[in-house]
Amino acid sequence: MTFEFNAYSAPLLFGFIQGWIYALLLWVRARREERLSDWLLGWVLVGLSFNIWEYMLGFGGIEILWRELEFFPRTIGFLFPALCYFYLKSQINADFRFSRHDLWHAVPFLVYVVYHLIVFSMGPAFVERWKATVHYPYHINDIESVAGIALSVYYLILSLRLYRQYRAWIKTQFSDTETISFRWFRNFLIALTATFLFSLFMMILDVVFTLTFWQDWWDELAGVFMIYYVGIHGYAQVQPGRRLTFGQTTVTDSSPDGVGVEPERVPESVLQTSELARLVSRTPTALATDLIPWRDTLLAYMENERPYLDPDLSLNDLARRLKTNTSVLSPVINAGTGKNFNDFVNQYRVDAFKRQALDPANGHLSLLGIALDCGFNSKATFNRAFKKLTGQSPREFVESVE
Structure with missing residues (x-):
């Protein structure tokens, strides 16, 4: 044969x-x-x-x-x-x-x-x-x-x-x-x-x-x-560096009942110092009363601790830092800011980029260099997020304010 x-x-x-x-x-x-x-x-x-x-x-x-x-x-x-x-x-x-x-x-x-x-x-x-x-x-x-x-x-x-x-x-x-x-x-x-x-x-x-x-x-x-x-x-095919568990409920508990500890209510004076506090007043979705303290804590934490500078920040990471779990934090972000987690975090990064790009002290840095300092980890991600959240490219933004 x-x-x-x-x-x-x-x-x-x-x-x-x-x-x-x-x-x-x-x-x-x-x-x-x-x-x-x-x-x-x-x-x-x-x-x-x-x-x-x-x-x-x-x-x-x-x-x-x-x-x-x-x-x-x-x-x-x-x-x-x-x-x-x-x-x-x-x-x-x-x-x-x-x-x-x-x-x-x-x-x-x-x-x-x-x-x-x-x-x-x-x-x-x-x-x-x-x-x-x-x-x-x-x-x-x-x-x-x-x-x-x-x-x-x-x-x-x-x-x-x-x-x-x-x-x-x-x-x-x-x-x-x-x-x-x-x-x-x-x-x-x-x-x-x-x-x-x-x-x-x-x-x-x-x-x-x-x-x-x-x-x-x-x-x-x-x-x-x-x-x-x-x-x-x-x-x-490059395997992701993080462990993906799509379809599973990822919980980070900090209390025996798995709900997390109740945060202290953040004073309005502190909230108003946050540049992203404007999201609260513009959000059309009603937020459950018991989640309002979490929203206040989240916005203050994002402003003061700047976790968005971590390029690999995930919902689970942020929940762990706030001593709660994702089942609490996710509706706080979605209903409390009107954005999904990705857009919520990238909005902070975009705003940080705007501030640094307009700072004369950073005139020697490239736009990509500034973006990387603000938490973005690639040019493609930065350009895509900036265009989505501002309606213009980073270069167009810089040129429009010069």
Whole structure:
């Protein structure tokens, strides 16, 4: 049994090998660093590799799958969409672990495997008879195809929703979202969507025009590109420096009941010295009476202690400093200032930048240098936040007051 290298088989073979190489690298790193996301991404690559191996062997002249292994389960197609979803879920939640409740995601795959193994175990003659009298006449093959499409759409929707929720969540938890925005998350979803739509397009062409084995090759080539992209970029994905626990309630307790200690009411005279106190009077959202002392304490603390100068400041960090927990501090910020945590902290940084940029003593400093001194950790983050909160770029602001 010799593999024939040609223009059709060679690219698929290289993609298949590439997928397994990166899967092994990911599994080694997963074992070393105890990272579930790497385990799952390795299986995603295995799934992508098995998606092309039928055509790879067929173009290479090896027909074992259509002779000795006819009807044997050849791919993990019904499990692949769920693997992608759980990979993304484990990326943004370091505490994620599979539970018994998650087993239902494997049911379609298990049904597919059991059905095919039972028929396969009856022998080649029975397989051919079953295909001719049951599998094709009763459109079981078509049902499998439709089920595969439905699962892909379902998990793609779940993944897109997860991404949107995560993007909204980080703005309420971190003052710097640049390093944890997971562009790879977004790009991975785009690549999955593009590959799925192209496969669906080729499937429609195959139904309409009855494409030959050779004409249907482009779908498999797209799978090779997907393997290279996911393998290279997925392995190189920079992991966030902080531990992400999206979907979990992060609590920093300083009292036995977990609510935190009651702060002393800050005098109005102290509050009025805060430049950000103007947020209180402009906030349209009603703040619960029992949270007003926390709002006063927060604004005074931000003005006097300037925690916003810490580029990595998070909601959990600020709650710990104020001796409360995030479940108290989050509504204080949202309802008490009308901003999410990210905008709330960046407003202080922007105001600090304005003061320092207009100070003649800082004339020798660059705008970026001043921004870094005010708590921003990158030029992109600074420009984006300044534009959002002021409606103009930092350069436009400086030039408008000169």
